[in-house]
Amino acid sequence: MSDTATNHHGAGEDHLDHPPHGSFKGYMIGFVLSVILTAIPFALVMTGVLDKSVTVPLILLMALVQIVVHMVYFLHMNMSVEDGWSMLALIFTVVFVIITLAGSMWVLYNMNANMMPMSMPVSPATQAATAVGG
Amino acid sequence: MMATQSHSHGSDTMNTQAYFDGDRPLFHLPKEPHHPDGHSTMLGFWIYLMSDCLLFAGLFATFAVLEHSYAGGPGPKELFELPLVALNTAMLLFSSITYGFSMLVMERGKKNATLMWLGITGLFGLAFLSIEMHEFAGLIAEGATPQSSAFLSAFFTLVGTHGLHVTLGTIWLVTLMVQVAQKGLIPANRRRLMCLSMFWHFLDIVWIGVFTFVYLMGVAQ
Numbered sequence: 001m002s003d004t005a006t007n008h009h010g011a012g013e014d015h016l017d018h019p020p021h022g023s024f025k026g027y028m029i030g031f032v033l034s035v036i037l038t039a040i041p042f043a044l045v046m047t048g049v050l051d052k053s054v055t056v057p058l059i060l061l062m063a064l065v066q067i068v069v070h071m072v073y074f075l076h077m078n079m080s081v082e083d084g085w086s087m088l089a090l091i092f093t094v095v096f097v098i099i100t101l102a103g104s105m106w107v108l109y110n111m112n113a114n115m116m117p118m119s120m121p122v123s124p125a126t127q128a129a130t131a132v133g134g
Numbered sequence: 135m136m137a138t139q140s141h142s143h144g145s146d147t148m149n150t151q152a153y154f155d156g157d158r159p160l161f162h163l164p165k166e167p168h169h170p171d172g173h174s175t176m177l178g179f180w181i182y183l184m185s186d187c188l189l190f191a192g193l194f195a196t197f198a199v200l201e202h203s204y205a206g207g208p209g210p211k212e213l214f215e216l217p218l219v220a221l222n223t224a225m226l227l228f229s230s231i232t233y234g235f236s237m238l239v240m241e242r243g244k245k246n247a248t249l250m251w252l253g254i255t256g257l258f259g260l261a262f263l264s265i266e267m268h269e270f271a272g273l274i275a276e277g278a279t280p281q282s283s284a285f286l287s288a289f290f291t292l293v294g295t296h297g298l299h300v301t302l303g304t305i306w307l308v309t310l311m312v313q314v315a316q317k318g319l320i321p322a323n324r325r326r327l328m329c330l331s332m333f334w335h336f337l338d339i340v341w342i343g344v345f346t347f348v349y350l351m352g353v354a355q
Contacts, residue, residue: 021241025139027234034227040154041218043351055354063346067339089177102140104195118321121202130162 022076030073037066158346172325179329183336185297191341193295194347197288201352205283210352213278215269217347222265223341229258230338237331245319248327252311254324255334259304266297291349299337306330 022030044050048059071077079087085106153160202209236251270290273279280290310330314323 022234022236022240027231030234031227031231034230038223038227041346041350042216042223045354046216048354049163052354056351057196059346059354063342069229070342071334074234074338082180085177086180089181089184093187096188099329100188100195102189103196104164105198108199119235126161126279 019031022073024071026076030069033069033073034066037069157230159180173323175325176328176332179332183332186336187340189286190292190295190343193292193351194343197292197348198286200284201282205264205285207249208276208278208288209285210349210355214353216349216353218265218346222262222269223345225258225262225265226338229255229262230335232258233331233334237327240319240324240327243319245314248319249311249314252307252314252327255305256304258309259300259307263297263300263304266293270294290292293344293348296337296340299333299340303330303333303337306333 041062044055044058048055077086077090081087141148232251232255236248236255239247239251273286278286280287307330309325310326314324317323
């Protein structure tokens with residue numbers, strides 16, 4: 001039924017099948033920003049001017065900003081592409097990606113931390129014995 | 135509720151008739167409205183890209199987990215050559231902007247200029263792939279093979295999958311260049327070029343993740 005509203009809206013605007021396109025200016029802005037946001041993290045890591053604890057969050061931040069720059073200026077994403085369905089699919093994906101990444105790292109970090117220390121190579125027989133004993 | 139709103143508009147009787155039987159709202163369309171050819175292709179392709187994104191999320195998560203499992207072998211600091219990675223990044227970024235230019239001239243219906251920019255994009259794509267193959271070959275020659283450690287398995291899987299995507303994208307690009315050369319900038323070809331445009335820019339976005347998480351963070355740590 002929401003289709004009715006969409007059709008109505010579409011007919012009113014005489015909106016043809018024109019997906020959003022960029023302009024030369026838009027592509028150049030995206031390109032220059034990308035160059036800057038690539039050059040800075042590479043320079044930071046290659047020269048090592050800053051402490052590791054500062055460098056890592058900085059390069060992560062710049063990667064995040066650059067992804068947004070690419071989305072906006074190269075992929076022309078906004079709320080109105082395909083009546084917002086593209087953005088909805090993107091938000092769903094971002095949530096999934098965050099859960100996958102954060103969840104895997106969290107769970108497996110804890111598994112690693114709680115593992116029984118195995119400093120020496122263990123033979124299958126000893127391993128079985130430990131498993132029974134533990 | 136939506137239907138009532140539309141009904142009350144009343145200006146577009148054709149539209150109203152299609153969804154109402156007298157005052158009774160119709161919950162099923164009497165017949166499928168006509169859709170222009172390929173009108174849903176872009177959204178469908180976007181959803182494919184999002185699913186591809188989930189595939190890469192899985193590989194990134196695997197890499198994040200196995201990142202420090204060197205098995206006594208070499209780590210990122212010994213293996214990665216950042217100048218080479220920077221060059222590779224530049225190649226992919228250049229290919230993104232030249233693809234953008236080909237889309238701009240395509241909109242103005244300039245067939246030869248479109249083909250020229252697509253060709254330049256393809257060359258940058260090939261340069262990226264050559265540098266990556268060179269890097270992989272160097273690593274394997276040093277003995278840092280995918281079998282050496284969990285870190286290297288995850289590395290080759292993640293970066294290799296991205297490289298495979300770029301390879302397929304380049305083959306697709308050549309295919310579309312042949313199509314455009316033969317049939318011109320017909321609507322079907324424009325639609326295909328727009329899909330490849332999304333694919334190509336998407337691969338550049340994945341590469342931002344790769345150079346940041348794999349190379350820069352690996353060396354910084």
